[in-house]
Amino acid sequence: MGFAFYLVSALTIGGALAAVLLKNLVHCVLALTVGFLGLALLFLQLDAQFAGFAQILVYIGAVAILVVFAILLTRGSEPPKEGVFSKTWLAGLAIAAAVFAVLGWAVLRVAPWLPQGTSTPSVTVHQIGVELMGRYVLPLEIVAVLLTAALLGAVIVAMHEKEGAK
Amino acid sequence: MASPLAGYLLVAALLFAIGLAGALTRRNAILVLIGIELMLNAANLNLIAFWRYGPHPEALTGMMFAIFSIAVAAAEAAVGLGLVISIYRHAKTTDLEQMNRMKG
Numbered sequence: 042m043g044f045a046f047y048l049v050s051a052l053t054i055g056g057a058l059a060a061v062l063l064k065n066l067v068h069c070v071l072a073l074t075v076g077f078l079g080l081a082l083l084f085l086q087l088d089a090q091f092a093g094f095a096q097i098l099v100y101i102g103a104v105a106i107l108v109v110f111a112i113l114l115t116r117g118s119e120p121p122k123e124g125v126f127s128k129t130w131l132a133g134l135a136i137a138a139a140v141f142a143v144l145g146w147a148v149l150r151v152a153p154w155l156p157q158g159t160s161t162p163s164v165t166v167h168q169i170g171v172e173l174m175g176r177y178v179l180p181l182e183i184v185a186v187l188l189t190a191a192l193l194g195a196v197i198v199a200m201h202e203k204e205g206a207k
Numbered sequence: 208m209a210s211p212l213a214g215y216l217l218v219a220a221l222l223f224a225i226g227l228a229g230a231l232t233r234r235n236a237i238l239v240l241i242g243i244e245l246m247l248n249a250a251n252l253n254l255i256a257f258w259r260y261g262p263h264p265e266a267l268t269g270m271m272f273a274i275f276s277i278a279v280a281a282a283e284a285a286v287g288l289g290l291v292i293s294i295y296r297h298a299k300t301t302d303l304e305q306m307n308r309m310k311g
Contacts, residue, residue: 061238144224
């Protein structure tokens with residue numbers, strides 16, 4: 042738990058907070074990218090190199106770009122006149138605060154008994170590949186089918202309707 | 208000295224709460240999707256942290272779960288944003304408070 046952990050945590054939490062609070066949606070996505078980068082750094086700190094780089098590639102490379110496209114296609118970059126928060130924002134905030142209080146209380150209560158994790162696991166990409174082709178080959182295939190179906194479905198749902206089809 | 212695992216779990220809990228607050232309080236449908244992404248990422252952080260400090264990190268189970276979860280989250284984001292674009296084309300708005308009827 043060194044200085045680096047606090048720095049990266051602050052980056053992650055700050056990015057996430059800004060993504061939720063800012064008015065301009067494009068700024069929100071930029072802040073979200075910072076948050077995702079902080080999360081990837083946290084993964085790297087946890088010796089999960091592959092997951093960290095997958096996080097960078099998938100979230101910063103694909104999801105953030107996708108969100109920017111959606112914002113520009115829906116002209117969401119200009120903030121609405123009636124405010125960015127819904128009428129029931131107080132209830133939502135209270136629910137989120139209650140969830141955090143319960144989670145934080147549970148973590149702090151068991152903190153003295155949590156494992157220290159003395160040994161550093163050395164996981165190579167080779168090992169991950171062997172596992173993906175061996176024990177996890179069925180989930181891998183299912184994820185491949187899911188991604189294909191989801192991307193085709195997204196394209197079909199977002200495609201222009203033909204004139205006179207309605 | 209507390210375990211470093213507790214720090215990671217607290218960061219994940221805070222991230223989850225921020226995502227939940229975003230999903231519950233924002234009016235724009237895209238921001239709600241961003242909040243859901245943040246919650247999914249908090250869960251991934253928990254998975255990786257428990258894998259790292261668990262008794263058998265060499266078994267790779269937690270990390271594999273997180274990697275598959277990242278892939279599913281990508282699919283979810285694509286479908287969700289496609290739906291938002293489709294609704295925008297139909298109703299000319301992404302404001303969730305104006306989407307209050309199920310009839311097209």
